[in-house]
Amino acid sequence: MTAAEQSSDLVSDADVVAPSTSTPTARAAEQQLLRGLHGQIVDNLGRRIVSGQYAPGESLSQESLLDEFGISRTVLREAMRVLADKGLVSSRQRLGTQIAARTSWRLLDSDMLRWLGSQPDDSFLDQLAEVRAIVEPASARFAAERRSDEDVAKLRSALDAMATAAANSDAEAAIEADLAFHRALLDSMHNELMSRMEIVIEAGLRARNERVHAGQHVPEFVSVHAAIVDAVEAGDGEAAAAATIALLEQATRDTSIAAD
Amino acid sequence: MTAAEQSSDLVSDADVVAPSTSTPTARAAEQQLLRGLHGQIVDNLGRRIVSGQYAPGESLSQESLLDEFGISRTVLREAMRVLADKGLVSSRQRLGTQIAARTSWRLLDSDMLRWLGSQPDDSFLDQLAEVRAIVEPASARFAAERRSDEDVAKLRSALDAMATAAANSDAEAAIEADLAFHRALLDSMHNELMSRMEIVIEAGLRARNERVHAGQHVPEFVSVHAAIVDAVEAGDGEAAAAATIALLEQATRDTSIAAD
DNA sequence: TCAATAGTATTGTCATATAAATGACTGAGG
DNA sequence: CCTCAGTCATTTATATGACAATACTATTGA
Numbered sequence: 309m310t311a312a313e314q315s316s317d318l319v320s321d322a323d324v325v326a327p328s329t330s331t332p333t334a335r336a337a338e339q340q341l342l343r344g345l346h347g348q349i350v351d352n353l354g355r356r357i358v359s360g361q362y363a364p365g366e367s368l369s370q371e372s373l374l375d376e377f378g379i380s381r382t383v384l385r386e387a388m389r390v391l392a393d394k395g396l397v398s399s400r401q402r403l404g405t406q407i408a409a410r411t412s413w414r415l416l417d418s419d420m421l422r423w424l425g426s427q428p429d430d431s432f433l434d435q436l437a438e439v440r441a442i443v444e445p446a447s448a449r450f451a452a453e454r455r456s457d458e459d460v461a462k463l464r465s466a467l468d469a470m471a472t473a474a475a476n477s478d479a480e481a482a483i484e485a486d487l488a489f490h491r492a493l494l495d496s497m498h499n500e501l502m503s504r505m506e507i508v509i510e511a512g513l514r515a516r517n518e519r520v521h522a523g524q525h526v527p528e529f530v531s532v533h534a535a536i537v538d539a540v541e542a543g544d545g546e547a548a549a550a551a552t553i554a555l556l557e558q559a560t561r562d563t564s565i566a567a568d
Numbered sequence: 569m570t571a572a573e574q575s576s577d578l579v580s581d582a583d584v585v586a587p588s589t590s591t592p593t594a595r596a597a598e599q600q601l602l603r604g605l606h607g608q609i610v611d612n613l614g615r616r617i618v619s620g621q622y623a624p625g626e627s628l629s630q631e632s633l634l635d636e637f638g639i640s641r642t643v644l645r646e647a648m649r650v651l652a653d654k655g656l657v658s659s660r661q662r663l664g665t666q667i668a669a670r671t672s673w674r675l676l677d678s679d680m681l682r683w684l685g686s687q688p689d690d691s692f693l694d695q696l697a698e699v700r701a702i703v704e705p706a707s708a709r710f711a712a713e714r715r716s717d718e719d720v721a722k723l724r725s726a727l728d729a730m731a732t733a734a735a736n737s738d739a740e741a742a743i744e745a746d747l748a749f750h751r752a753l754l755d756s757m758h759n760e761l762m763s764r765m766e767i768v769i770e771a772g773l774r775a776r777n778e779r780v781h782a783g784q785h786v787p788e789f790v791s792v793h794a795a796i797v798d799a800v801e802a803g804d805g806e807a808a809a810a811a812t813i814a815l816l817e818q819a820t821r822d823t824s825i826a827a828d
Numbered sequence: 829t830c831a832a833t834a835g836t837a838t839t840g841t842c843a844t845a846t847a848a849a850t851g852a853c854t855g856a857g858g
Numbered sequence: 859c860c861t862c863a864g865t866c867a868t869t870t871a872t873a874t875g876a877c878a879a880t881a882c883t884a885t886t887g888a
Binding site (some may be wrong): 369370371385399400401402404405511556 | 837
């Protein structure tokens with residue numbers, strides 16, 4: 309079998325390399341992972357494992373995966389290494405490649421969060437919201453004490469984009485602006501680790517967006533965000549935290565209403 | 569060159585596969601990563617990049633790395649895939665493999681945190697402490713509302729181990745018990761994502777331990793932890809959060825005293 | 829029954845060959 | 859001298875087959 313035939317095998321089997329079932333908004337996040345053949349395999353197997361299609365402890369013979377995907381050993385091994393790094397599988401000689409127990413999955417990984425977020429189970433969404441409720445108000449409080457003028461400018465810029473998107477009813481742009489806002493808020497704390505918590509926020513926003521496809525354009529949407537910026541700019545940590553809590557509570561309320 | 573000669577190349581070059589410079593306590597964390605030849609390469613290159621030995625944007629020819637390590641393409645490629653997944657490098661044809669900008673590093677990864685924590689720079693330690701100060705009190709508050717009897721049992725068990733370690737002046741056991749305690753506390757919140765925040769706590773504990781090799785056995789050490797368990801068991805979220813804040817503040821105080 | 833051992837299946841590693849991508853160069857044409 | 863299309867060279871991407879290492883399984887011998 310030639311290389312050309314193999315890759316056509318892969319492409320022809322829609323279930324194997326389908327770019328994923330997520331919305332177009334998530335494409336950017338996937339681009340990094342999907343770079344290259346191995347990335348497609350990682351994405352595909354990652355989704356399968358996370359969705360419970362394989363049971364923990366189950367053995368995944370590499371040989372059969374080679375047959376199924378029609379790829380070379382090299383590519384499969386690269387994919388397995390990445391999956392092992394995420395704690396999803398564990399390969400040992402003679403024993404085969406086994407699905408790891410869920411407790412060893414490294415959930416604080418943007419790919420893992422994306423895969424889990426697109427699961428039909430809503431309980432993960434609640435967990436994401438809880439983490440946001442812990443992280444974001446605290447972040448806003450620190451941000452109020454540390455924000456630079458540039459930080460404030462970024463927040464206002466995101467706010468403008470949000471207003472524009474709302475005016476145009478552009479759901480796509482609204483999500484991007486929302487994300488940019490929360491990223492800017494985290495960044496204003498000037499703590500690298502907290503900035504990386506964006507992966508949780510992004511997963512939460514996108515997962516919610518996949519579920520409630522409308523109705524989140526309530527009138528107060530922009531003004532509630534604006535209240536956070538005002539408090540941060542004024543250096544009022546208490547008010548910033550309170551405004552962030554109010555925002556998250558409103559978002560939760562909107563989501564549960566939409567779910568009815 | 570035969571396989572045997574190659575692996576001896578690797579072993580003979582002490583700088584290349586030295587199991588790392590961290591304390592024996594960190595060995596467990598490394599075991600997963602160091603499984604296999606590729607894992608050693610990942611660890612080695614990861615440390616180099618994180619330590620700033622390579623500048624962002626700098627090109628890392630795979631060919632020269634093959635020469636340096638004396639390994640096969642397969643192994644190097646697997647290592648590169650894992651590093652790329654962690655956001656440390658980005659490989660493109662013709663351009664070579666380039667060191668990625670720090671902003672794209674995925675810091676919420678146990679390996680990254682371990683590498684960064686063993687850097688001489690103390691500012692990262694401060695950031696770890698800030699995250700703990702945000703995450704742990706909130707986690708304790710939720711834990712008080714949700715803890716099962718089993719959760720309390722685990723907390724008390726860790727507490728006992730802590731007391732025993734203190735009595736025996738066993739620093740190694742003390743750290744493990746401390747870690748077990750904080751893991752149990754996070755688990756008591758019954759939120760998978762929060763449980764995974766253990767990687768931040770572990771990195772913080774181990775990094776601090778590498779710096780202050782003594783003196784943290786202050787008498788109140790166990791009792792301050794016990795106060796958290798009591799509050800959690802009693803279902804008093806407010807007290808649990810307060811006790812956790814007190815614990816973290818004391819730890820920070822001890823560390824800064826030791827640093828003088 | 830048990831212990832040592834040979835067999836066997838599976839991943840781990842290596843070496844080499846070919847494909848693909850892309851920046852750099854070159855030369856013709858204006 | 860400048861522009862641009864085409865070609866080239868370099869580097870990673872992928873494929874493939876061979877052999878090594880490992881650990882479970884079954885068998886053999888006492």
